[in-house]
Amino acid sequence: MGGLSERAVRIGSGAGYSGDRIDPAVDLARRGELDYLVFECLGERTTASAQLARQADPDAGFDPLLEARMRAVLPWCAGKTRVITNMGAANPDAAAERVAAIAAELGNPELRVACVTGDDVLHLVSAEDAVSANAYLGADPVVAALRAGADVVITGRVADAALFLAPMRYEFGWAADDWDLLAAGTVVGHLLECAGQLTGGYFADPVSDPVPELARLGFPLAVVRADGSAELTKLPDTGGRLDRLTVTAQLLYEVDDPARYLTPDVTVDLTGVRVEEIAPDVVRLRGARGAAAPRELKALIGRRAGFLGEGEISYRGPGARARARLAGEVVLARLDGVHGLVLHEPRVDLIGCADDPAAEPPEVRLRVAARTASESDAALIGWEVETLYTNGPAGGGGARRSVRPVLELDPVFLPRAEVAGAVRMVGEPG
Amino acid sequence: MRSLRELAVVRTGDKGALVTVAVLARNPVDYPLLARALPASVVAARLAPVLTGPVRRHELPLLGALLFSCAGVRGGGVSSSTELDAHGKTYGHLLLDIELEER
Known part of the structure; x- marks a missing residue:
């Protein structure tokens, strides 16, 4: 052996x-x-x-x-x-x-x-x-x-x-x-x-x-x-x-x-x-x-692409889907009418219904999300979801909101000769 | 008819705006049925709500697997998507209720 x-x-x-x-x-x-x-x-x-x-x-x-x-x-x-x-x-x-x-x-x-x-x-x-x-x-x-x-x-x-x-x-x-x-x-x-x-x-x-x-x-x-x-x-x-x-x-x-x-x-x-x-x-x-x-090495280029604003709120019981849909319409109307927001790739998701137009689940979670140019604009999305508590359809609960920066990533391919890995041992000169 | 869930497991992966779905026969003897009854067009139709690009199919008989390479994931992939599941990691399981016709 x-x-x-x-x-x-x-x-x-x-x-x-x-x-x-x-x-x-x-x-x-x-x-x-x-x-x-x-x-x-x-x-x-x-x-x-x-x-x-x-x-x-x-x-x-x-x-x-x-x-x-x-x-x-x-x-x-x-x-x-x-x-x-x-x-x-x-x-x-x-x-x-x-x-x-x-x-x-x-x-x-x-x-x-x-x-x-x-x-x-x-x-x-x-x-x-x-x-x-x-x-x-x-x-x-x-x-x-x-x-x-x-x-x-x-x-x-x-x-x-x-x-x-x-x-x-x-x-x-x-x-x-x-x-x-x-x-x-x-x-x-x-x-x-x-x-x-x-x-x-x-x-x-x-x-x-x-x-x-x-x-x-x-x-x-x-x-x-x-x-x-x-x-x-x-x-x-x-x-x-x-x-x-x-x-x-x-x-x-x-x-x-x-x-x-x-x-x-x-x-x-x-x-x-x-x-x-x-x-x-x-x-x-x-x-x-x-x-x-x-022959070439892949690299990813990152670019700033604004901010992602999100808000979510839940509805339950009979008619939950219709109330969630109305809530989404109200949020978009206020983001446009009150704030004049320009939304990129806005999404209104009725979570729990997936892509099924006939689904009537006992609980539906509304999610509104979009990209915006500025952080403060992105924050308005979650805010207008939260205001549904007292200004939206009946029985909305569990609102959450978030904002984060977005980076867009695109691949490029570089000649190997231009990219050189280097090794340095800690405590020794580089 | 047998459902895909009965015959196979799926594994979803993502790379930029690409989603990959591997479909693995639980029992290798069922691979020929998968290869015959699950063309790329059936997968493309099931994923149509979440895909904008074409679906390519690769056959891996030694592994008892099909690999579907799905382009144009809705929202553009993880880096800048506004989708809840920005990667598309949940998409492969949408295939599991496809019914496969046995000959």
Whole structure:
């Protein structure tokens, strides 16, 4: 037993989005015997919002849960598990400094924390109204950080699956153009990147598709070997299920063309993948094929697009639908007649009726929403929903209102030569 | 006739103004029925209230799955939509009461 070819690397998934649960990550750090724990926390909108936060405060712009997550898992990771995450968001430098400070507080000042930058390409974008522009970096700079000896790697916009591919490339010495191996590793990363969505989250239906102990849903881990073969599993004594259906559902999640799934590292063909159940909650994957990575890197440009104002109020009992509809008409009339508001893409939703013109549900929730140019205009929408309490149809209750800034995101494609990832180790000059 | 809910599970994903819906046969033996009786046109008709673009279908027999790539989600996708479900994450489940004709 135990030649180099037998060596397996264990990679756990600690988060599937910025606001994800933390306790399953702690469980993996504690009991998973992991070599790597990866937190994937950036979405399309998260990245641009983080840029706005940094513009308002130069020390902000990284994941709000960075500190809580690191305090929770670092004590269990020390000396055995390296951590990789894109929680640096719009400010990987500041995030890495914060992690190093937390490690020192926890009694581990020797922890080597690296930050990966270079995804911010706002300087390359000519659009005047752009407030953010972030390219999707591949695994290269994360591999470089691991080679430099980092225990924790904090990145900005590195592609989700690349965060997982990087430790495989580093551990197994996979070449940056060994397309089939990169495809195999990318598929494993794609499956892990949404954490609980592989283990029965976003899957359960209590009647048709029950998931055991959903409240205790565990996060997944992969056991990967140098030939790219991999098993996906979850820890014993956690909730959830990991089988052919949950894995296949996640394999195809957010995929446009399964024969050409584009990533910064490789173009993946999923059509030959086979998902095989080899034990309870253990699935083996094989058959991913790769082709050359796209010549250009995708970037998302963020632009300010005004504000979203929303208001909601409920009606119940016979005639609830008609009263909610009247309420919506009254709100729009007042927003126009009293305030002269210009509404963009206004929506009047009768929640509970869906798109069924005949539905007469026992409870209907009115929602009025629109975009406006200014924050104060957006606030008027929720206000005029709230005034329905005393100025609208009978029996309105439970009014709520909100306002938030809107960012419009548009993709652009940049030549690779113009985008360079960079690595800096905390405590060393950049 | 058998309902899609009886035969399959669905997984909805989103990317900008695109919504993807994977339809997975619970039992792989039912894949041929799905492939025969669930063309892109049926999915497009069911999602018509929430879609402005075309629906493309990909067949994945080794996975026992069909993947529908649905363009033009109402509201334009998560970044600037005024929709309550701006992603479109609830849309795939609208397919589950489609009745499939067995031969």
